[in-house]
Amino acid sequence: MSIEEVAQFMLSLLQRHGELLQEYAGIEIENRFGNQFARLNEIGQMVIDTEVLAAFRKLSGDNVVWSSGLRLWRFRDQLDEPDYQSL
Numbered sequence: 001m002s003i004e005e006v007a008q009f010m011l012s013l014l015q016r017h018g019e020l021l022q023e024y025a026g027i028e029i030e031n032r033f034g035n036q037f038a039r040l041n042e043i044g045q046m047v048i049d050t051e052v053l054a055a056f057r058k059l060s061g062d063n064v065v066w067s068s069g070l071r072l073w074r075f076r077d078q079l080d081e082p083d084y085q086s087l
Helices: 003-017 022-033 050-063
Strands: 019-021 038-040 046-048 064-067 072-075
Touching: 003 019, 003 022, 003 050, 003 072, 019 022, 022 038, 022 046, 022 072, 046 050, 050 064, 050 072
Parallel strands: none
Antiparallel strands: 019 072, 038 046, 064 072
């Protein structure tokens, strides 16, 4: 599996659910593609490979934002400021 395929999978999850929790995305990626793309870190948090995240940012462009407080990605809406943690 390629990094781009994993990023496309993330985008499809986001499209299906309307938002994408990092924890859920990481579990789904690890289960489907293996722990080289997502894994638990030393403090027990699910992390996604930085190259996968970069490919996801490239695929999603300005249409998706990261909400750090909720630890999720969602589609940008009209109320978001232009500089709101865009991917």
